[in-house]
Amino acid sequence: MRRDRLAAIVGVAESELGETPHRTVLQLQAQAAKAALAEAGLEKGDVDALFCAGNWAWSTNLMLAEYLGITPRYTDTTNIGGSSFEAHVGHAVAGIQAGLFDVALICYGSTQRSQRLRGHVPPDAPLTEQFERPFGLPTPVGAYALAAMRHMHEYGTTSEQLAEIAVATRKWATLNDKAFMREPITIEDVLNSRLICEPLHLLDCCLVTDGGGAVVVVSERVAQRCRTRPVWVLGHGETHTHHTIANMPDLTTTGAAVSGRRAMEMAGVRHDEIDVVEIYDSFTITVLLTLEALGFCKPGEGGPFVSGQRTAPGGPFPMNTNGGGLSYCHPGMYGIFLLIEAVRQLRGECGSRQVPDARLALVHGTGGVLSSTATVILGRD
Template identity: 45%
Template sequence: MAGAVISGVHATRAGALPEESCLSLHAQSASGAVADAGLRLEDVDGVLCAYSFTEPHLMLSSVFCEYMGLQPAFSSAIQAGGATACIMLAHAAALVRSGQCRHVLLVTGDNRLTGMPKGGAVAALAEVGHPQFERPYGISVPAAYGLVAQRYMHEYGVTAEALAAVAVTARAHAMRHPKAHRRDLLTPEMVASSRPIAAPLRLHDCCLVSDGGAALVVSAGEAAADLRRPPVAVLGLGQGHTHEHIVAAPSLTSFGCKQAAARAFGEAGVAPADIDVAEIYDSFTITLLVELESMGFFERGAAGPAALAGALTHGGQLPCNTHGGLLSYGHSGAAGGMFHIVEAVEQLRGEAGDRQVPDAELAFVHGDGGILSAHCSIVLGRH
């Protein structure tokens, strides 16, 4: 089995975990993923880490390796906002395909909910804004996504009811996951009556702030015989980058996710219609609708009505974010995107329990960072 495979995954609970630190979440996730693969820590010869708001360090991967007693042949920290986890996977796949490493450990985690003052995570994200043309005017990340939502509603007739359907579907999925941050009932009426955040986005249109961690091991294909679990093949990878700051975006309705998905589908030799389950970054309800349409799963303006009709849930056209996504499973920085990959792997291995999509053979994962700025798409397959 040539190429790269995901050999082990692990995710912690998401939510309020006051007993944990950033590094303890890293350690739990890493140990769980290595054990899931049937490996030992000393089998790991490559380590990739993301970033942390609560324990920031220029060399977080080195800090983590020191913490775990690892001395890998390759170590690096990667920072690309919400696209980080997927881009880490792309780097790891390149490392094992080139023969530089045999088993690469990818680790993410942060305790943003209990390890920062209330509102601290949102305040830290204000640094995403352009220092000259955005920050002085007080723009926030929700406000920038609200701008996208307003334009998308204007051009394609997306309704507030469609946005609410995305949030309600995510919560219904999270209610099936024992590790999810929010498992309480959410109705369309509750979304519509929740407090405004950045028009037209309301509280339940916005992702959670959570503590949590997730990790995975990417192995060389020829190592499959050594593994404990059925490996999941990395079939296609693609990135797309059109801007960093929203003031410089060439469009408010078309983003680099289109190119990223096209490249991943092209490498895998499949089309959107072939995908059985999708795990797509959902920092806001509008994020998911924009990306579903840009990447070819639905025509422009059709994803909202599809969500209202149940297309994104079990038995629908495209079961999406079956763990609850960032909107309801939880969002703890780079681990938020890694949760999507873990869920895709568990779906393809048939280990998703009550969330299982029957006979899932192909999964699509997408991460985006910034204000729909950095994009990375992945096609995974059951071997």
Template identity: 45%
Template sequence: MAGALPRKVAVVGVALSDTGRVDDLTPYALHAQAARRALADSGLDRSVVDGFGSAGLGTLAPVEVAEYLGLRPTWLDSTGVGGATWEVMAAHAADAIALGHANAVLLVYGSTARADIKAGRRTSNLSFGGRGPLQFEVSYGHTLIAKYAMAARRHMHQYGTTVEQLAEVAVQARANAGANPDAMFRDPITVDDVLSGPVIADPFTKLHCCVRSDGGCAVLLAAEEYVADCAKSPVWVLGSGMAMSHTTMSEWDDFTVSPAAVSGRIAFERAGVRASDVDIAEIYDAFTYMTLVTLEDLGFCGKGEGGAFVEKGRLLRDGALPVNTDGGGLSACHPGMRGLFLIVEAVTQLRGEGGAGQVLKAGRLPELAVASGTGGWFCSSGTVVLGR
């Protein structure tokens, strides 16, 4: 996608399904609900949708989900790289539309992870790797959260980052969630609340970790010639980037650097902007350290400066750099893979539809947003730059 795109691409529809605690719907129903709402939001007829992307559900995802939705697309994607899946998939969709391989691509996600565990339909075991290279780590009880905790501890050791600074990320995410009626948790918390909670994996206590929720969302991307028929103002895809790092921890060159350092650089270069131009950032936050290190790697501050950067309310909706304006995975929702929610929230803010949680810059709507998803344990990254 280097240089000017042959055809401009816009996000023309976004929507959430029911989110939070959803005990009466299946994941398929959440997909359908989000898809219908996103199409309604766009004002386009479903007949224009000739591309479809989905991951994480169905025997032949996205074929099974598309069939459930009554779609027969001629362009498909089922990329699976963890939490970065949706930014990577959005980049694939934008490229396909730009080149004329599709005209309108619907991306849909839905999960009842919380309800399934509550009902005993699945376990909450977060270990990975019975075969392949990961087998050499899993025998030591090296769960997903343990990998993130190790990386956070390395950053703390190397740069003097404190657990209080990590806690600030959770506190500000919760404050942002306070204005979001769809957020799972909205009551304010303090740094002391975060630090005094039960330890899950040192240095993370419970409030350093994302919520477990149900929910889904959908994003519709379309070629520029469809924009005139849409119900809402377009949000343009300006640039994207993707990168991978490792799966085995011993193959990770530096625990303090995520693949967002590469995906972000590529996305900003392709968009022709710099991090300093960005008004809002929607960043994958399964754990507080993810937000801090991704901010560094995207270039919002220098390497090792993330701890100081997140202090003094900088990430709040009215802060210097509003981050995770809906409350993020730490407070709003996290049903398994959160990457598509980042794009939904970025578009919502750029349109000025954030309600009580709307970000204003000197009384004006934000012009530029970045959505950056992380997969695995900093294994993959996808970054998308969006603009009004």
């Protein structure tokens, strides 16, 4: 089995999370960047590559680099939605492997909750969006509802099975004092919460919060002098399949089938070797489709796979151990928080929610309307 140490994650941090009306989107990223570099024992001047995605500036990297006082010699603003940061890790690994830089800083921040940025309907529908926006599908939830309805039709998946994911994820959140929603919920609570877009209920949907995060990826050489125990990037993969939901090739199969296989083949790992998974949970259906596309179960078997609280604390398939986008935080593009939690699990820092002896983690981001996916395999020595 080949397990090359392609690069290491040596620093991860969140900013203040939840509702932060007293903070700007730049401050949140500054908080996270400083903390992530500090835990690794690195300085701002060590950063030679900057990665960021967001919609708060026409060029996030220009504004953020200037604000932080960083002059990168490698820069990447890849924005494919919530999976951008898993893609950034892949790109950072490629750059490090090519010898272009040694220390990459990946940042994200959003103040969408405090600024009430959700729910605005723009007056115009340009370019390819003109064939969808006038019909009034709330985005992104409506697109995920279309996929969920199709999955139910093809495979008999039920709202109860989707609710299992929300309930299990909330159980993890009760163990995370940074989580936004920590009151336990039941399957009935999910089914009785109001319908947003059938078949998805309010509690099938992620939170709308503020928050920021940062991840530091370094070469093996730099990792040797860092304070933290390195978490190695063993494999990565990415793809995107469509932009508008009408153009998704198959509404029940996401790009995870491509990005996941590539990441796992690169890492040389099998499904049964993975100890903990952090899977983008913008909606419960996102998780179900991803589990199938990644190959943890067969197409159509996602419902039975998550039933009986199998993904909850103490269950056989620990998943979304920070409480996920459903219960911990979701500042618009959630992918960076998946990486942060996986690294902490592999370092054994997670206290009451720690997955015992976690050595291998799979991190999977999904962006847009099931549009983009990026998968990262992480491991420790």
